[in-house]
Amino acid sequence: MTATMKSTVDVSNSAVQNLTIGKAINLGLRTAMEADSKVIVLGEDVGKLGGVFRITDGLQKDFGEQRVLDTPLAESGIIGTAVGLAVRGFRPVCEIQFEGFIFPGFDQISSQLAKLHYRTQGKIKVPVVIRVPYGGGIGAVEHHSESPESLFAHVAGLKVVSCSNPVDAYWMIQQAITTDDPVLFFEPKRLYHSGNLKAPVDPSATPDPLFASRVVRTGTAATLVAYGPSVKVALDAATAAEEEGTSLEVIDLRTLSPLDLDPVFESVRRTGRLIAISEAPGESSLTSEIAARVQQECFYSLEAPVLRVTGFDTPYPPTKLEEDYLPDLDRVLHTVDRSLNW
Amino acid sequence: MTATMKSTVDVSNSAVQNLTIGKAINLGLRTAMEADSKVIVLGEDVGKLGGVFRITDGLQKDFGEQRVLDTPLAESGIIGTAVGLAVRGFRPVCEIQFEGFIFPGFDQISSQLAKLHYRTQGKIKVPVVIRVPYGGGIGAVEHHSESPESLFAHVAGLKVVSCSNPVDAYWMIQQAITTDDPVLFFEPKRLYHSGNLKAPVDPSATPDPLFASRVVRTGTAATLVAYGPSVKVALDAATAAEEEGTSLEVIDLRTLSPLDLDPVFESVRRTGRLIAISEAPGESSLTSEIAARVQQECFYSLEAPVLRVTGFDTPYPPTKLEEDYLPDLDRVLHTVDRSLNW
Amino acid sequence: MSSPEQWTHPEPGAGPAATAAAPTPEQVIAGLRTTSEGGAELTQLLTPEGERIPSAQFDPYVSDVDHEALRGLYRDMVLVRRADRESNAMQRQGQLGIWVPLLGQEAAQIGSGRALKPTDMAFPSYREHGVAYTRGVDFRELLGIFRCTDHGGWDFKRHGFHPYTIVIGNQVLNATGYAMGQKFEGKVGDDDGEATITYFGDGATSQGDVHEGFVWAAVYDAPLVFFCQNNQWAISEPTERQSRLPLYQRARGYGFPGIRVDGNDVLACLAVTRWALEQCRHGNGPVLIEAFTYRMDAHTTTDDPTRYRLSDELEEWKLKDPIERVRAHLARGGGADQAFFDQVQAEADQFAAELRDHVFNMPDPPPDRIFSNVYAEPSPVLEAQRREYLAYLDGFAGSEH
Amino acid sequence: MSSPEQWTHPEPGAGPAATAAAPTPEQVIAGLRTTSEGGAELTQLLTPEGERIPSAQFDPYVSDVDHEALRGLYRDMVLVRRADRESNAMQRQGQLGIWVPLLGQEAAQIGSGRALKPTDMAFPSYREHGVAYTRGVDFRELLGIFRCTDHGGWDFKRHGFHPYTIVIGNQVLNATGYAMGQKFEGKVGDDDGEATITYFGDGATSQGDVHEGFVWAAVYDAPLVFFCQNNQWAISEPTERQSRLPLYQRARGYGFPGIRVDGNDVLACLAVTRWALEQCRHGNGPVLIEAFTYRMDAHTTTDDPTRYRLSDELEEWKLKDPIERVRAHLARGGGADQAFFDQVQAEADQFAAELRDHVFNMPDPPPDRIFSNVYAEPSPVLEAQRREYLAYLDGFAGSEH
Ligand SMILES: Cc1ncc(C[n+]2csc(CCOP(=O)(O)OP(=O)(O)O)c2C)c(N)n1
Ligand SMILES: Cc1ncc(C[n+]2csc(CCOP(=O)(O)OP(=O)(O)O)c2C)c(N)n1
Numbered sequence A, B: 001m002t003a004t005m006k007s008t009v010d011v012s013n014s015a016v017q018n019l020t021i022g023k024a025i026n027l028g029l030r031t032a033m034e035a036d037s038k039v040i041v042l043g044e045d046v047g048k049l050g051g052v053f054r055i056t057d058g059l060q061k062d063f064g065e066q067r068v069l070d071t072p073l074a075e076s077g078i079i080g081t082a083v084g085l086a087v088r089g090f091r092p093v094c095e096i097q098f099e100g101f102i103f104p105g106f107d108q109i110s111s112q113l114a115k116l117h118y119r120t121q122g123k124i125k126v127p128v129v130i131r132v133p134y135g136g137g138i139g140a141v142e143h144h145s146e147s148p149e150s151l152f153a154h155v156a157g158l159k160v161v162s163c164s165n166p167v168d169a170y171w172m173i174q175q176a177i178t179t180d181d182p183v184l185f186f187e188p189k190r191l192y193h194s195g196n197l198k199a200p201v202d203p204s205a206t207p208d209p210l211f212a213s214r215v216v217r218t219g220t221a222a223t224l225v226a227y228g229p230s231v232k233v234a235l236d237a238a239t240a241a242e243e244e245g246t247s248l249e250v251i252d253l254r255t256l257s258p259l260d261l262d263p264v265f266e267s268v269r270r271t272g273r274l275i276a277i278s279e280a281p282g283e284s285s286l287t288s289e290i291a292a293r294v295q296q297e298c299f300y301s302l303e304a305p306v307l308r309v310t311g312f313d314t315p316y317p318p319t320k321l322e323e324d325y326l327p328d329l330d331r332v333l334h335t336v337d338r339s340l341n342w
Numbered sequence C, D: 001m002s003s004p005e006q007w008t009h010p011e012p013g014a015g016p017a018a019t020a021a022a023p024t025p026e027q028v029i030a031g032l033r034t035t036s037e038g039g040a041e042l043t044q045l046l047t048p049e050g051e052r053i054p055s056a057q058f059d060p061y062v063s064d065v066d067h068e069a070l071r072g073l074y075r076d077m078v079l080v081r082r083a084d085r086e087s088n089a090m091q092r093q094g095q096l097g098i099w100v101p102l103l104g105q106e107a108a109q110i111g112s113g114r115a116l117k118p119t120d121m122a123f124p125s126y127r128e129h130g131v132a133y134t135r136g137v138d139f140r141e142l143l144g145i146f147r148c149t150d151h152g153g154w155d156f157k158r159h160g161f162h163p164y165t166i167v168i169g170n171q172v173l174n175a176t177g178y179a180m181g182q183k184f185e186g187k188v189g190d191d192d193g194e195a196t197i198t199y200f201g202d203g204a205t206s207q208g209d210v211h212e213g214f215v216w217a218a219v220y221d222a223p224l225v226f227f228c229q230n231n232q233w234a235i236s237e238p239t240e241r242q243s244r245l246p247l248y249q250r251a252r253g254y255g256f257p258g259i260r261v262d263g264n265d266v267l268a269c270l271a272v273t274r275w276a277l278e279q280c281r282h283g284n285g286p287v288l289i290e291a292f293t294y295r296m297d298a299h300t301t302t303d304d305p306t307r308y309r310l311s312d313e314l315e316e317w318k319l320k321d322p323i324e325r326v327r328a329h330l331a332r333g334g335g336a337d338q339a340f341f342d343q344v345q346a347e348a349d350q351f352a353a354e355l356r357d358h359v360f361n362m363p364d365p366p367p368d369r370i371f372s373n374v375y376a377e378p379s380p381v382l383e384a385q386r387r388e389y390l391a392y393l394d395g396f397a398g399s400e401h
């Protein structure tokens, strides 16, 4: 079974649009802004240009310069003012142009955004969303291809999610915006405009909860867990494996913090094997956490150790080499074999 | 066997001094500055005041204002200029006043310090040491008790170490300074001035390598792995357990990145059980990495899953509650029991 | 010998560039850092001797301050100083984990705080106990922070007083965002406009966040008063370690006004802050105020200033005491008699006694508090940790632990 | 209608505060952003028409620039422009992953770069191909970055030219540290002193790191020239989004000189940079230079400027072309004849052809490169990853993969 989202959609519904991930986020943002006048978008080049990826395309034109702000060029400023705007009652949605440029804002994220609610025991809420295009595969120069999500998963007080398909993209961005907690929203940039991933988005559907993982393909021999851009890799691997007679289950993590590992535990108890996939370096990362928790929860079910297919523990290499660096179908299948032959 | 460092020291040697961790780092810094005129110390209040913990006490007086710099108050500035000084040929040792204030410098650390060597394929070396007093237990206000070391372990290109006793403190700081890579040097602040931990430091001894873990107590029933301030907790737990007839092995990690897990693997193959201890929140952390790698390397040796005793996945609480938050002897022993009874 | 005060900016391209000003070793040894004089551009309405100096520009902003109002300001300052000293003492007695004294900065805090309207918002650093008091925050509510039982518990919205912020500079950006919000909501434009004030120290001016706050506020015309209390020290570092120029001149580079006020003159602080807030209310913000003052005590109770500064400096500043000059002015001008001063002192003692009583009886938080309100919408992972830990604690119940 | 150019800083406390300057919608629509005029304080030695304007202050700094030298500068600019265009074209042909054009900024880069001595150090951003060229970096060595085969491979020390830095503002602090090192080593004090220059854009001025660089350099008297190429745009954002004031005035707040130079005037850039470097060599640094110029092409080859700016603006700036004015000056003054111009063009074509040839034949790096030189002292963990991955790749050898 290939449980893409498409199957459930009524394509005769005229509100249904066939969208890429990029357009789905754009529509999600627009819908959220229409629903609540306190939702504002801010970042570098998000206004007239519509962002370097055009994710905020048209929003400034329609909502004006006070709801879509082309800010000065400084990420601590973007996030720090967003915190203040949230204290005032706004629901800011910040765009960080590329994940590699989130670090000047790290302090505001970890010292204020993550802690204000705890510090004030809920008297102050900071419903800020930080949108972060992330991941590799676009042939870019340095700092444009990284996967820093584990850093934020480690910082208590933040919520971290990542979408992998247009339907989730559309809903998850809206859910993130209505969540009263700060949410780091990681977007798989190389899939933004992927026509292959286009899917009908039905605004009248009932979405899955934001902080829930989802089995996107059922299988029996081993489980693959992935998120964001790696979900496609996992699904492709499962398709390829099926041709060779191996049935793989695929779980889209969706929420990276808090982790929703119950579906993973349940799956591993059936398959006995788990491969966790991520583009980020493996060291002290989200995939480490998954392995740590699964080996504990499923100790007697595991037929092989949890294995990981990740970026290497190096800075992101010159992108002529990114195909080697990034987990791909071959490395996933190779690792499945290792697991099966353990 | 309690393998403290004391046993091997010839106390009749007149150069041997009985030092706290704080004084040992001070002496190590002094020794490094005497050995190499390119070593300079910089940070907030490190000069006249000798640092808020007095770790740099007396250095400015003896080495002058151009080698011990009271810098303006900004961490990105401290680290960013240290990178430039290193490019010029200096070996800067930065002090971050408390770990909670390292975040404004995160960008310079991850974008420049960690990557310049790789970016230039070794044509530029950045032998910068960043000293970070870290951890809880001092009854402080917010941002003064955290354990952010996992974040840096996840950033490729950095090396991360932590000392747990005066002898290591003395040697490791010097080794970190002579290392041609950037080193994050995490210092267990609550033990700085602990008289109980005082130990004879012999400058003529041969130190262990910097990037090596060490078995500090041998045992048979289970292995405890810890670093920095938690090593004392682990050793205390082992002592208590021994009284009840349980023999615990204790490993001081010392190097957090790269991890030197061979001694851990070797130990777990003998004991079959591992408990990893750290004050940091467990989520997507160093202890996750340890668990992930041990379950893979020692899959058939583990009698129980790797268990962890860590800070909770919350911001550091008001310090009236830190005794509850921090891993202590009771929680460690409780977890040992869980492991033994798995 | 150049000093930060005398140094002036050369016109672009004209003449030689200048170098950083620092006191000579002799000056330092003599305790004669130039920073004890505020310079020609210092705005002052009450001299240290209690003499009222007229100011065409600022008198209108304090025309309502009659003797009664001045007695009120006096009382404010005496009360917060008393509470500050009491807290300092309680720390010495082990009742507080740490204390951050405001001693010497009463005028800067009371003057600026009393300039605010209820609809205004203040973003403090960690030393603004006096401002907290003007915002109606019960002093007792501050002390949980320093007893380490909580991170601050007052009603931030009702008091228009944001939580204390310890990471240097952070609050300046947060305040900027808040002020932008006031603007976006159309709350500026006339006398009834809203405004925001944010507090930070001389050391903080070096942080990138403070700069970015300046950039943002300028570009968005945010109704924000940057209130820098230059108390001459950032822990052990004198202001020369942060800047060549007097700090109020930093505003020059951003295109909004910067002004230096005598931070030990409560009347001048009130007037200048009212003026600055008025600019903001009318949409002409931001404004930078440098309140030139002095940290009379240690940085915190864990600090030892004898390691880095000489008592001569302190002695010089004692002559500029913010409370004494108001007392002198009131006494000489017939604004108050001894009975008044005695009564304020009695009130202050009462205030301190209540504080002490409160602190000594402050309950410790329950372990459960570790886990509470990390998120607005609870995390199941964390809930499980909470349950597990509480069950673990239950296991000790009745045991010898 | 206020503009950033006309706005002046009110004296502290005097008069009303000002508000942020932004062009009216009409101005924007008309392509008439005030930024096309450098204002009264612009230092210019060669007009767009090629006329030489005398300057008492700066003429001494270019007294050695005779016709021959000027021909050299002309040649430099033509060559780097040609290489820039060639690289842009190669990106369009898929030979480069991205290109960052310098079109329009040749004078700022060649003028400032040629002011440097071999012992000086330059810290570029990512657009300084012209500066790289003046530092003797083979243009071909730059292109690996944009072909994505490496992150820059020249000999940084030998050329006195630091790696390109992409994270906005980072290099400014690194340069500050380097310059502090020059000072600490006693390499400043006279004409033979060393100095450092760092490049950044108008957008970068908003970053905290740039501010901190200003603070540090001022406090430590670092021999550092802050060279801001204000090309009017930070991708799609005009300079008004970053500042109320002309950027050179930012220096006012820190106590070092700031100067605005016509960034399209190679002679003025040379003179002003030499002056600034001289200040630094003698220990009077830092100095801020704002080179007022224009980004004639897109931000990068992935950018589409038609979405945010009108071609009128471009047309206006075309009249200020940095190369044309030198050509006019040389031609009119008898400094060069057509044969010279033809020959330079031929050289440039040859230069471009070699570049193209080089790029087309650039080998891909081996997979092993992923793991190499992450550390100076190898990490066993990473070495194991390398071995494992290479063994894995070996597994494919001979297979259909
Ligand atoms: C980012 C950051 N770095 C370091 C510190 C430690 N620290 C606390 S107060 C202080 C000095 C602050 O000086 P200043 O800004 O002048 O304020 P003051 O304490 O004098 O009121 C320092 C370095 C901190 N709190 N935050
Ligand atoms: C910290 C950071 N944030 C965002 C970016 C993405 N970015 C690259 S160039 C640029 C605009 C820079 O403008 P400016 O400083 O004027 O330099 P210019 O490109 O015009 O030369 C932006 C936002 C980045 N490289 N680094």
Ligand SMILES: [Mg+2]
Binding pocket: C201, C202, C203, C229, C230, C231, C232, C233, C234, C235
């Ligand atoms: Mg201060």
Ligand SMILES: [Mg+2]
Binding pocket: D201, D202, D203, D229, D230, D231, D232, D233, D234, D235
């Ligand atoms: Mg620009």
